[in-house]
Amino acid sequence: MTSRLLTLVFLAGLAVLFGQLMSGYSPDAELNLTADYYARHAAPDLGSPNIVTAIIVTYRGLDTLGEVTVLFLTAAIVALVLSHGRVAQTARAPKPLPAGELLQTGSRLLAPLILLFGIYVFTNGHLSPGGGFQGGAILASAVLLLLLTDPMRRFSHSLISRIESTAGLLFVGIGLLGLLLAGGFLDGRFLPLGGFGALISAGAIPLIYSLIGLKVGAEFSSMLLSLSETEDKS
Amino acid sequence: MSTLTLLMAVLALVAMLGGALLAILCKSTAVAIMATGMVSLMASVLFVLLAAPDVAMTEAAIGSGLTTFLFFFVLGRVKGADND
Numbered sequence: 001m002t003s004r005l006l007t008l009v010f011l012a013g014l015a016v017l018f019g020q021l022m023s024g025y026s027p028d029a030e031l032n033l034t035a036d037y038y039a040r041h042a043a044p045d046l047g048s049p050n051i052v053t054a055i056i057v058t059y060r061g062l063d064t065l066g067e068v069t070v071l072f073l074t075a076a077i078v079a080l081v082l083s084h085g086r087v088a089q090t091a092r093a094p095k096p097l098p099a100g101e102l103l104q105t106g107s108r109l110l111a112p113l114i115l116l117f118g119i120y121v122f123t124n125g126h127l128s129p130g131g132g133f134q135g136g137a138i139l140a141s142a143v144l145l146l147l148l149t150d151p152m153r154r155f156s157h158s159l160i161s162r163i164e165s166t167a168g169l170l171f172v173g174i175g176l177l178g179l180l181l182a183g184g185f186l187d188g189r190f191l192p193l194g195g196f197g198a199l200i201s202a203g204a205i206p207l208i209y210s211l212i213g214l215k216v217g218a219e220f221s222s223m224l225l226s227l228s229e230t231e232d233k234s
Numbered sequence: 235m236s237t238l239t240l241l242m243a244v245l246a247l248v249a250m251l252g253g254a255l256l257a258i259l260c261k262s263t264a265v266a267i268m269a270t271g272m273v274s275l276m277a278s279v280l281f282v283l284l285a286a287p288d289v290a291m292t293e294a295a296i297g298s299g300l301t302t303f304l305f306f307f308v309l310g311r312v313k314g315a316d317n318d
Contacts, residue, residue: 052288121291129287137295144303220300227307 047193048126048202056131057205057212061175061186067133068215072168075219082226099149107149114142122213126202132209136216143221147228155225164218167211174204174211243283250276263309271302 042054122135181190188204250273257269274297281290
């Protein structure tokens with residue numbers, strides 16, 4: 001009874017809080033100073049039609065590096081925690097029921113297409129919505145589909161971790177190149193800007209976003225694989 | 235914001251609230267996971283309507299795609315442990 005009363009009081013407090021926020025809200029008539037700078041300078045300075053990508057990869061590139069690091073730490077911790085439960089491949093583990101014909105045939109058709117779409121999303125990150133994180137998640141969903149079809153399927157851990165660490169090193173290396181050759185850390189303007197709206201344009205932005213995409217995809221995949229490979233301890 | 239966009243936003247909001255309530259109230263865990271996935275999906279529709287396609291793609295791919303399947307994965311594990 002007391003806990004229910006407390007919940008109600010808590011909910012009422014939240015309602016009052018959000019009500020205050022809602023009633024005091026009025027949309028800004030114009031962009032604030034920072035947003036205005038980004039909106040006016042992103043396209044001419046960096047040659048990227050998608051301003052969001054220009055901000056994420058270049059202006060706030062250091063934050064993106066931080067996000068990728070957080071994701072890497074999460075993947076590493078998941079692998080560390082679950083590696084204790086991992087049992088060597090023995091005949092003891094019961095074989096799961098085979099997936100249905102529909103799922104098997106469908107995944108054979110769809111997995112390459114999903115991989116291709118993920119690569120499309122991160123290589124076109126500077127032109128259209130989407131980018132490294134979204135493309136990486138789409139890549140990982142293809143791995144997930146393959147795992148759903150055949151839970152006993154094994155992917156090469158060393159390949160995945162090699163892709164991940166190479167992408168991370170190259171990402172930081174390109175950032176340092178920007179420090180040496182252009183305006184600052186992760187400034188992609190040491191490569192030619194190219195034609196506005198072309199696939200190969202906007203300096204190093206497509207390169208950086210592709211690396212982020214590969215890294216994020218590898219991290220999500222390694223998390224899914226460690227989850228899948230952990231056997232139940234009996 | 236045109237009337238049609240507003241109507242779609244209200245529909246997405248109602249679906250989100252319905253999904254959240256379903257997730258809390260229903261007995262079956264599988265249905266609850268599907269319902270949370272629907273909340274994420276409707277949130278991404280809302281982001282598209284609010285002209286934030288980048289955020290919408292992240293929400294759709296991670297929120298409603300990967301997380302939902304991750305929950306199912308773990309649910310399968312937990313059930314398997316129960317049967318032993």
